[in-house]
Structures are given as C-alpha cells and as structure tokens.
Amino acid sequence: xxxxxxxxxxxxxxxxxxxxxxxxxxxxxxxxxxxxxxxxxxxxxxxxxxxxxxxxxxxxxxxxxxxxxxxxxxxxxxxxxxxxxxxxxxxxxxxxxxxxxxxxxxxxxxxxxxxxxxxxxxxxxxxxxxxxxxxxxxxxxxxxxxxxxxxxxxxxxxxxxxxxxxxxxxxxxxxx
Ligand SMILES: [Fe+2]
Ligand SMILES: [Fe+2]
Numbered sequence: 462x463x464x465x466x467x468x469x470x471x472x473x474x475x476x477x478x479x480x481x482x483x484x485x486x487x488x489x490x491x492x493x494x495x496x497x498x499x500x501x502x503x504x505x506x507x508x509x510x511x512x513x514x515x516x517x518x519x520x521x522x523x524x525x526x527x528x529x530x531x532x533x534x535x536x537x538x539x540x541x542x543x544x545x546x547x548x549x550x551x552x553x554x555x556x557x558x559x560x561x562x563x564x565x566x567x568x569x570x571x572x573x574x575x576x577x578x579x580x581x582x583x584x585x586x587x588x589x590x591x592x593x594x595x596x597x598x599x600x601x602x603x604x605x606x607x608x609x610x611x612x613x614x615x616x617x618x619x620x621x622x623x624x625x626x627x628x629x630x631x632x633x634x635x636x637x
Contacts (some may be wrong), residue, residue, distance in 0.1 A: 465491045466491060466494070470516065470524075471494050471497065471527070472497040472498065473490065473496075473498060473539070474546060474547060474559030474615070475502065475507060475544050475546070475559065476507070476542065476544055478541065480559070481498075484503040484507075484557045488511065495514065495516050496516070497513060497518065498512075498516075499517065499533055499535055499544055500519055500535075501535070501537070502521075503515045503553070504518035504519075504618045505543070506518075506544065508518050509539050518533035519533070520533065521534070529551075530609055531549060531551055532549050533547070533548055534547045534549065534595065536600045536603055537593035539565065539592070539594055539595070539597055540559075540591040540592060541591065544591070545559065547604065549604075549607050549609060551607075552564060554608070554611060554624075555609065555610075556607065556612050559614075559615050559625040560590060560615055561581075562577045562581040562620065563590070563614065563616040563617060564577060564580045564583035564614070565583070569617045570618050572621055574622055577620045577627070578619065578631060578634070580617070581617070582634055598632040599637050601631060601632045602632070608621070609624030609625070609628075610624055612627070619624075
C-alpha cells in the first residue's frame with residue numbers, strides 16, 4: 462500500500478467500467494501518474510477519454526518501474542475487447558490476469574493454491590464472457606511462455622502455482 466500521490470502509472474487490462482471507469486478520479490488523486498495501457502486501448506479510447514495522455518505499451522514492451530519491471534502482452538479478444546492485454550511483473554512472476562479465471566461469488570481468500578480453473582469454468586458456463594477468438598490458444602501459449610507463478614485475477618482469489626500449466630489447461634477447455 463502507498464499513498465495515491467506517489468503513483469506514477471494507473472494500469473488496466475481493457476476498457477470497461479469495472480477495469481478503468483475511475484481512471485480520471487485516480488489521475489486526479491495521483492497528479493504524477495499517467496494511464497498505462499496497450500497501444501490499441503490508447504488509440505481507440507484512452508487518448509480521447511483520459512484527462513492525461515497515456516503511456517502506451519507495444520506488445521512485448523517492458524517498462525522498468527524501479528525495483529520492478531513489467532511487460533505488456535497484447536491479447537485481443539481474450540477473453541473480450543480488441544484492446545485487451547495483460548501486464549506481467551517479471552520481478553515477482555506475477556501476471557495481472559484481468560477477467561481470465563474469474564471465480565463467481567464472494568468470500569474468496571486473497572490468494573489460493575487450490576484449483577481455480579474448475580470454479581472459473583463453472584462461472585463461464587453460467588455467464589460466458591469470452592469472445593471465443595480462434596487465436597485463444599496462441600495467446601494463452603504466449604502468456605504460458607512467460608512462466609507466471611502468480612495470477613492476480615481481477616475477480617476472485619489470486620492464484621499461486623504453475624501458471625503455464627493452467628493457461629494450457631484453459632486453452633484445452635476453450636477448445637472443448
Ligand atoms: Fe472485462
Ligand atoms: Fe472484470
């Protein structure tokens with residue numbers, strides 16, 4: 462935790478109210494910060510709607526934050542949104558996983574090592590929020606290759622384990 466005034470970047474996966482609807486309020490609270498997003502998000506939305514211009518990241522581009530270094534992965538339409546993508550903190554092996562592996566309901570622990578694919582597939586059957594892009598496996602494989610050890614899910618528990626294996630298992634579920 463740190464005071465908002467010390468923030469330099471406000472990052473998000475894609476443009477949706479629950480992802481970045483409060484972006485301008487955060488920019489007001491963090492006068493030194495700029496939006497941090499993929500180049501498509503910058504081009505189609507954030508250049509127009511944000512109170513300050515974004516720092517747009519190209520696919521595969523890294524950014525050194527000081528103690529941590531992050532890298533951006535474009536993931537168009539996975540699970541949804543042309544501009545969708547994911548940041549990985551390469552210092553800690555943490556992938557900020559947005560809506561992937563969404564677990565329904567409340568009262569999740571902050572972090573878990575138990576199965577998240579089963580609960581997230583149960584939720585997807587109830588409310589299918591995936592675009593079903595035919596490139597899902599390729600996009601998931603790129604993320605698997607980064608070998609994340611923690612998935613910071615937006616909805617539900619963060620998960621610690623073999624991130625590459627669970628990405629490939631999700632690709633199998635999507636194919637099925
Ligand atoms: Fe979303
Ligand atoms: Fe979300």
